[in-house]
Amino acid sequence: MLELILSGLLGHVDGYRLPGDSERGWPVVPTLRSPQVARQIVLTDADNTPLATVVVERSRSDGEDSWWVSGTVREERRAEHGIARAQRLTVESGIGRGAVVLIAGRFSPADAESLRGEVGTEPLDAVVVGPADSAAAARLLQDVEDWGRARGGTRVWYLPDAGAGHDGIDVAAAVLASMGAAHFIDLRHHVARRDTGAVVLFTGLSGAGKSTIARALVERISSSGIYRPVLLDGDDVRHELSAGLGFGREDRERNLRRIAWVAARVAEGGGLAVCAPIAPFASSRDMMRAMVEPVAPFLVVYVSTPLAVAESRDRKGLYAKARAGLIEDFTGIDSPYETPTDADLVLDTSTSSIEECVAGVLAVIAARGESTTEGRQVDDRDE
Template sequence: MDAASWTPDDAERADLELLLSGAFSPLQGFLDRADTESVRATGRLADGTEWPVPVVLQVPDELAGAPALTLTDPEGAPLARLAITEAWPAGRGRQFVAGPVAALAEPAYGTFRSLHLTPAQVREQLGSGPVLATVAGTPLHCAGIAGLRAAAECLDARTLLLIPTGTSGDEPLVRAVLAAAAELPGAVPVAVALRSPDGSAAHALLGAHVAAAYGATHLLAAAGLPGAPLPVVPPTPAAQPALSDEALNALLDAGAPLPAGFTPAAVERELRRTRRPLTRRGLVVLFTGLSGSGKSTLARGLHDTLLERGDRTTTLLDGDVVRRMLSAGLGFSRADRDLNITRIGYVAAEAARHGGVAICAPIAPYASTRAAVRAMAEAAGDFVLVWVSTPLERCEARDRKGLYARARAGGLPGFTGIDDPYEEPLDADVVIDTSDRPIGDCVAEVVTFLRHGGWLSDQTAVTP
């Protein structure tokens, strides 16, 4: 009988890759309850072996009783077989499952697959002798490269660059580290499915365990890492970047030059390709508000203004138009409304990914769905939320389409503001009440916000 299948989420799939490759040695699979609780409490497995973070897998309740699961990639291709040895509640209809994993196939897709080497392959490539590893969770600049080179020379060691790729969208980091590797002759770059460093000691220790599995004899990392399985070499003060991340991002946002000698030219090219100046970066502007609040009118006004300016490629995703063209067949249940807004967010994020400005004007009544759209947009570019806060009584008085009258009469059940809630945004970037203001003034307020935020230049529209 074939085993039931399950697709782990991105983080669990990254852990699976490291388990299968041997990078999480001595682990052979997902931890059982005793090991999980012991790691959380003491940083050790139940048998006393040091291990810094739980490596666990959650599945729906109905799968937890199976003797085994086939773990698949998002397209359904099998990756590994999990022999379930234990299950225990995780809450919300899910359970943790534990047991050893065995590879069924290599991952069939993903970027930089040629850099996803196993520890055995890397050890063979490095040979014998000292190896200094660093977990390159951020781009390497001139000072850091010099510090890494000096530490390696002191140890007479090869350099191993472990690049975390366990978080979606890590391709820019890989490109930047590869550009820096050209400044480190003999360095071996390896993509490992670690999540990007979060600054915690547990995550730093996990990186140390992975480095040791890959054959490192020393680790370049911040001092004070008790429990590390190999000697830690702290970076020298000269190895610290000359710019803070905030200062670097501000220069990139403005398209301004970086200080001479701060980073190699090849790394700078990758930084600029990844973080475009704000005036060329993709942007999603989401107008949200009740029916009749003026959001569609404002969105059209902003769209017209940007078309007149001509300096940004712009698309308009009006709620009513999207309902006809993209979401035909959907009703007005919460699930259908969420799906409609998710579709709008997906299309808008794709426009932003290619440097465009996407203007959206759905009602978008639910905070959780707006947050999901924000996350999609910010993975591709930037996001601005405009709450058109015109009160219900004013919207109902306008009632250009007669919708409120029908809802009050019971002809439109679930109508937002009448018998379905509108969750007022707590995270709006701009709040506009159109009750007693000319639409032109309201549009100008949004344009001013975008200009002050850097997404629009100071130019004015061409006057006929």
């Protein structure tokens, strides 16, 4: 959305507004949520390079740990786009004078034939809406460019996918309308996820059975050959990836951010990332979801084993030390655990066997449109 604002592709839109606000003449009202409120908020790219500054005029709590902010955007630096630098749609592209087609998801021979019937050989502007997965976006763009060269009289443009606005507005259609192409041929397809993996987050108290289920799941999937699973267990991650971090809220957040980043890369490459930290806070789990879902499904499994049962298993003696005051900020004792309200599955290892728990997780993965243990696709779920 930031690119669309800075490029002028949304007309008079010059910043962000609070949810529910409206602006005369704005085709879309962008919204922005921030973990903190400040007079100015710097927006960065994936490499932490500052791209723009939001001059905050108003703010409103989202009811959790973040804030909606409203203000104008000031560009600091042009983004260095990974793909389609030359084909990026701009206000100077001059589309809207002839036929325009909007393409997303895939471009098939049937789509090409449909266009031949609708526009014949007249000049055509083909606008490719690229998904968050840069590899998939590059493949789609290449398919359309190859077809456009063979057809002739076709200009191919690239528009990053900004999804739907907070108010449900079709952002891509709004961009075309602002450029004078309110009427266009819509060849956007919602395609099932087939070439990416998934992330499974087990969350629950220490001793609830998260790691045991996670290891059993990885063993089961490894033997089936569906995915190449990667286990990101809490203790292992702490030792290898997050050495030096403490257990206060800020360090826990940093640890989970690292797990989410690695998990997203695993899933993006077609693997299954199985994560088993405690992840006690809803805001941290939401942050992990936001980092993963642009590239892969994010499944939350809440291991709800009661505290008394988890404490009775205290193999490491951690609960005993926490009760004695030797460990501070211990989840379930003097630090809260926020029960997930968005869990895809709830398991209790005090009433279910590990085999039953693993079967439940596999069923959830299959229900989300991923491969079953027999290696077949069970659902063409729309993204």
